[in-house]
Amino acid sequence: MSSVLVVGGTSGIGREFARVRAGQGDEVVVTGRDAHRAGTVAKEIGAGRGLALDLSRPKEIAAALAPAGRVDHLVIAGVARDENRVADYDIEAALRLVTLKLVGYTEVVHALGPRLHDDSAVVLFGGQAKERPYPGATTVATVNAGMRGLVHTLAVELAPVRVNAVHPGVVGDSPYWAGRPEEVLAGLRARTPGGRLATMADVVDAVDFLLRNRSVNAVELAVDGGWLLG
Numbered sequence: 001m002s003s004v005l006v007v008g009g010t011s012g013i014g015r016e017f018a019r020v021r022a023g024q025g026d027e028v029v030v031t032g033r034d035a036h037r038a039g040t041v042a043k044e045i046g047a048g049r050g051l052a053l054d055l056s057r058p059k060e061i062a063a064a065l066a067p068a069g070r071v072d073h074l075v076i077a078g079v080a081r082d083e084n085r086v087a088d089y090d091i092e093a094a095l096r097l098v099t100l101k102l103v104g105y106t107e108v109v110h111a112l113g114p115r116l117h118d119d120s121a122v123v124l125f126g127g128q129a130k131e132r133p134y135p136g137a138t139t140v141a142t143v144n145a146g147m148r149g150l151v152h153t154l155a156v157e158l159a160p161v162r163v164n165a166v167h168p169g170v171v172g173d174s175p176y177w178a179g180r181p182e183e184v185l186a187g188l189r190a191r192t193p194g195g196r197l198a199t200m201a202d203v204v205d206a207v208d209f210l211l212r213n214r215s216v217n218a219v220e221l222a223v224d225g226g227w228l229l230g
Contacts, residue, residue: 001025001026001027002021002026002027002072002073003026003027003029003069003070003071003072003073004018004021004026004027004028004029004071004072004073004074004075005028005029005030005031005068005071005073005074005075005112006018006021006028006029006030006031006075006077007031007053007055007074007075007076007077007078007108008031008032008055008076008077008078008079008125009028009029009030009031009032009041009047009075009077010030010031010032010034010037010038010041010050011032011041011175012077012079012174012175012176012200013077013125013168013171013174013200013203013204014030014075014077014078014125015030015041015045016200016201016203016204017075017077017203017204017207017208018030018045018047019045019046019047020204020208021073021208022045022046022047022048023045023046026073027048028042028045028046028047028048029042029047029048029049029050029051029068030042030045030047030049030050030051031050031051031052031053031064031065031078032050032052032053033052033053033054034052035050035051035052037050038050038051038052038053049067051064051065051067051068052064053065053108055076055078055099055100055101055104055105055108056080056096056097056099056100056104057104058099058103058104058107061104061107061108061111062107062110062111065108065111065112068112068115069115070115070117071112071115071116071120072117072119072120072121073120073121073122073123073211074108074109074112074116074120074121074122074123075122075123075125075207075211076105076108076109076122076123076124076125077125078100078104078105078125079100079101079125079127080096080097080100081176082094082096082097082136082139082140083136084097084136084137084138084139084140085135085136085138086138089138093139094138094139097139097140097143098139098142098143101143101144101146101147102143102146102150105124105150106150106154109122109154109158113158116158116161117161118160118161119214120161120162121161121162121163121164121210121211121212122154122158122161122162122163122164123163123164123165123166123207123210123211124147124150124151124163124164124165124166125147125165125166125168126144126145126147126165126166126167126220127140127144127167127168127169128144128167128168128169128170128222128224128227128228129141129144130142130144130145130147130167131167131222131228132227132228144167147165147167147220148165148220150165151163151164151165151218151219151220152218155217155218162214162216162217162218163217163218164210164216164217164218164219164220164221165219165220165221166203166206166207166210166220166221166223167220167221167222167223167224168198168203168223168224169197169198169222169223169224169225169227169228170188170192170197170198170224170227171197171198171199171200171202171203171223172185172188172189172196172197172198172199173199173200174200177197185197188227190230191227191230192224192225192226192227192230193225193226193229193230194225194226196225197225197227198223198224198225198227202223203223206221206223209221
């Protein structure tokens with residue numbers, strides 16, 4: 001049994017990963033911005049505990065994580081949807097997202113440092129907007145590209161703790177994409193070599209691989225079905 005902490009584990013892919021690992025008998029802790037929701041989700045998926053943590057408020061992260069114990073596997077999946085364009089730039093929204101992903105992710109690792117051990121592994125969430133930006137992805141693409149530098153520096157500073165990143169493409173059955181019009185999803189599938197979009201199960205499996213395989217370190221793994229080739 002492993003101790004697993006999923007930051008951003010109350011919705012989407014983070015929740016699904018936490019649910020799978022709890023179902024396998026691991027000791028799982030999930031975090032979300034709202035304490036009640038974190039506790040409710042923890043009960044629903046069989047996790048041991050839910051904690052309130054807001055990645056965009058990094059000065060509060062250490063206190064929020066104080067109840068967490070030893071961490072074998074750390075997954076930081078918390079994201080925010082940001083529609084920001086240079087022509088109509090929202091500085092506050094940009095600052096929040098940059099803080100959430102680049103400062104918040106780093107502070108989580110810093111706060112948990114004493115509870116990581118030589119066999120611990122960390123997976124950070126990025127996204128393929130870094131490779132194929134779209135209108136409104138100004139900040140999203142930038143912070144996801146920043147995951148490379150963060151993974152590399154953490155892998156060096158935390159060694160022998162392993163640190164990797166997963167970069168999902170369009171995840172067709174995720175809450176964000178599942179409600180899109182079928183013609184939109186069909187067009188995305190048509191531009192993907194395999195003719196299918198990534199699923200949440202695909203991303204969960206990829207995260208599990210990065211956590212389990214002890215020879216994989218400082219790797220950025222794209223889970224997009226070859227979407228970038230379309």
